[in-house]
Amino acid sequence: MEASKVIHAIYTDDDVLMSAVKTVRAEKYHIEEVFTPFPVHGLDKAMGLAPTRLAITAFLYGCVGLAVASAMMNYIMIVDWPQDIGGKPSFSFLENLPAFVPIMFELTVFFAAHLMVITFYMRSRIWPFKDAENPDPRTTDDHFLMEIAVHNNEESLTNLLKTTGAVEINIVDKDEDAH
Amino acid sequence: MASHYEAPIRRPLVTGEKSYHDVTVDVARPVEGKANKAWWIVFSIALVAFLWGIGCIIYTVSTGIGVWGLNKTVNWAWDITNFVWWVGIGHAGTLISAVLLLFRQKWRMAINRSAEAMTIFAVFQAGLFPIIHMGRPWLAYWVLPIPNQFGSLWVNFNSPLLWDVFAISTYLSVSLVFWWTGLLPDFAMLRDRAVRPFQKKIYALVSFGWSGRAKDWQRFEEVSLVLAGLATPLVLSVHTIVSFDFATSIVPGWHTTIFPPYFVAGAIFSGFAMVNTLLIIMRKVCNLEDYITVQHIELMNIVIMLTGSIVGVAYITELFIAWYSGVEYEQFAFLNRATGPYWWAYWCMMSFNVFSPQFMWFKKLRTSILFSFFISIVVNIGMWFERFVIIVTSLHRDYLPSSWTMFSPTFVDIGIFIGTIGFFFVLFLLYSRTFPVIAQAEVKTILKSSGERYKRMRENGESLSGTGSDVRTSHVKITSDETIVTKPVKDTTEQLDHLLKGIGEFDASSQKADDLKVISGIGPKMEEVLNDIGIFTYLQVSKMTKKEYDLLDEITGSFPGRAERDDWSGQAKTLLNN
Numbered sequence: 001m002e003a004s005k006v007i008h009a010i011y012t013d014d015d016v017l018m019s020a021v022k023t024v025r026a027e028k029y030h031i032e033e034v035f036t037p038f039p040v041h042g043l044d045k046a047m048g049l050a051p052t053r054l055a056i057t058a059f060l061y062g063c064v065g066l067a068v069a070s071a072m073m074n075y076i077m078i079v080d081w082p083q084d085i086g087g088k089p090s091f092s093f094l095e096n097l098p099a100f101v102p103i104m105f106e107l108t109v110f111f112a113a114h115l116m117v118i119t120f121y122m123r124s125r126i127w128p129f130k131d132a133e134n135p136d137p138r139t140t141d142d143h144f145l146m147e148i149a150v151h152n153n154e155e156s157l158t159n160l161l162k163t164t165g166a167v168e169i170n171i172v173d174k175d176e177d178a179h
Numbered sequence: 180m181a182s183h184y185e186a187p188i189r190r191p192l193v194t195g196e197k198s199y200h201d202v203t204v205d206v207a208r209p210v211e212g213k214a215n216k217a218w219w220i221v222f223s224i225a226l227v228a229f230l231w232g233i234g235c236i237i238y239t240v241s242t243g244i245g246v247w248g249l250n251k252t253v254n255w256a257w258d259i260t261n262f263v264w265w266v267g268i269g270h271a272g273t274l275i276s277a278v279l280l281l282f283r284q285k286w287r288m289a290i291n292r293s294a295e296a297m298t299i300f301a302v303f304q305a306g307l308f309p310i311i312h313m314g315r316p317w318l319a320y321w322v323l324p325i326p327n328q329f330g331s332l333w334v335n336f337n338s339p340l341l342w343d344v345f346a347i348s349t350y351l352s353v354s355l356v357f358w359w360t361g362l363l364p365d366f367a368m369l370r371d372r373a374v375r376p377f378q379k380k381i382y383a384l385v386s387f388g389w390s391g392r393a394k395d396w397q398r399f400e401e402v403s404l405v406l407a408g409l410a411t412p413l414v415l416s417v418h419t420i421v422s423f424d425f426a427t428s429i430v431p432g433w434h435t436t437i438f439p440p441y442f443v444a445g446a447i448f449s450g451f452a453m454v455n456t457l458l459i460i461m462r463k464v465c466n467l468e469d470y471i472t473v474q475h476i477e478l479m480n481i482v483i484m485l486t487g488s489i490v491g492v493a494y495i496t497e498l499f500i501a502w503y504s505g506v507e508y509e510q511f512a513f514l515n516r517a518t519g520p521y522w523w524a525y526w527c528m529m530s531f532n533v534f535s536p537q538f539m540w541f542k543k544l545r546t547s548i549l550f551s552f553f554i555s556i557v558v559n560i561g562m563w564f565e566r567f568v569i570i571v572t573s574l575h576r577d578y579l580p581s582s583w584t585m586f587s588p589t590f591v592d593i594g595i596f597i598g599t600i601g602f603f604f605v606l607f608l609l610y611s612r613t614f615p616v617i618a619q620a621e622v623k624t625i626l627k628s629s630g631e632r633y634k635r636m637r638e639n640g641e642s643l644s645g646t647g648s649d650v651r652t653s654h655v656k657i658t659s660d661e662t663i664v665t666k667p668v669k670d671t672t673e674q675l676d677h678l679l680k681g682i683g684e685f686d687a688s689s690q691k692a693d694d695l696k697v698i699s700g701i702g703p704k705m706e707e708v709l710n711d712i713g714i715f716t717y718l719q720v721s722k723m724t725k726k727e728y729d730l731l732d733e734i735t736g737s738f739p740g741r742a743e744r745d746d747w748s749g750q751a752k753t754l755l756n757n
Contacts, residue, residue, distance in 0.1 A: 015643065035390060036393065037203075037364075039620070046697070049393060072324065074482050076334075077336050080331075086337075113353045113409050128387055129388075132386065132390050134371070134390040137372070138653075140372075142648075143652065145655070157353070167702075167704075
């Protein structure tokens, strides 16, 4: 297993971190990862992360839910065993549609919400028994950690990070296959 | 640089001199500390009530629904009253976390976690009643549209009772994932602070390995927003569908088109009252007055006042429509409610729900904690009576005067209701001791804009940049020329001797110094400090115990408890073995 070196620069303030991210990016270094204890607004843009498409998946999952509900209602209430309930016979999906609206709505929400959350968990690789990967436990308290890969430029990178207000700069070996 | 501007006229949502680390400590304290006597007393009472309820449920299921006070005229009474009451209470949680998120109301952040917990626990209680009422709860799966041995026998999707099954289960499950997803970063915080291995394991398990990457947070926020967007119509649909259980019937007093909005307003009304009841106690017991402030209580009181007034308008509209419709049955139903044998229940409902929230027009009253608590209890009782009035007084004098009768609950009816209250409080009390009761990650995002300390700094024209650091977690700051070095300043020779005696001295001639920075929690600065003391090797660090940690803290005077929390000796042992 080949080990690569990364620099962990630790910050104690979100504003300092933001300006540090901008400085490091301006110097054309590639920021591997930033670990923060809370969502720092604008950080994803500053890091150049692509916008997430989870909302789009939610919409698509909702469409699936609606389709499933419609198909289910049509099969159960119209096709398989049409009944005459309260003088309102079930022979046409469209005519009976109003009674199906609540179920169609609920299943749309059910599919959209759950499948989106499952997608989020899978994409972010979070699930029960998953080990945490934040390198420093303080990053869930009040510390912010920026991880930058080192390619024989330890010195210049360290010097740059020192000027950005990092309180700790650690060089660590990282297994490539760790995650 | 992110601007944390907030209009100075807005009152701070987090009072006291709070830093990010303070938020962590304050939220973790109730979880990490020990329960006090009051907690155990209340928990025992709740547990006894819960067990009594279980006994009554077992009696009901084993003997039959006949042990309740129901009769052939009043065939829905306390069971459905309690069901609707609990579902209604559940609504405030989703309203706070979802609707207030869409409206970008920052004050929701201190209360959304507990309000959602309340929602989930309340919906548990609600779900119990229809299941017990089935009589054969082991056949409860018959409400699901699953292929079965009867051929093409399906559930009736035209029935609002079945819509209810789907609405409540969707609501419960979506609320649960919404709640749990929000909990992940906060569980991760507890995990990373946990000292005892068992707690660390549990919180590692429930936090799903949350690491807080920038990408995770981006997705997290998007998911929260979309879930809020989905939960908002969902919460409105749930009580709408509950009201359909009544509104689609032809029973006078139930057959009303006003029911959906009226029920939803009533649900929010009772839910906020229950949130107030719970949080007024919790902020005191868990020392969270700086997060759940009087302003929060005041805002909830305003919601109670508003929704209470909507409910009042609905009551009066019902009376008007009964008169205006010219339908004698409707007119009788409402006249009977107000002046019949159940007049006392009707007037309890009217005075508790319509009259009592009007006190909240007065600033003095709605900012009084004691008065808010009192009103919240009154509203809880009033909303129970509302459901009782709607259900029992509409049924007990039906179309056929010969079957007119009264309803009186048996001890089983009462026992199951008390049991669900006990169960609810058992769950909530356990929650308050094991869960982060405030969404601390979210509160941290508004700390610089709405925290009292930062508001003051901003008003004084100071820069907020760099003010997030806390001396307790980091006081060493690297400057570009590396001038600041923490050196032992006090006379600590005695402690030094003790410390080195405990872990052994370093012999430069025979031993080689290790890179202590590998140990998480030791940075370049701390390594220098340790070297100054005479600690150079993993072997030495691995021999450190609580005693040595304390000595080290005394010598360096920095990072108190840090070495112990990061388990330096454990880390060093691992390094030695590799």
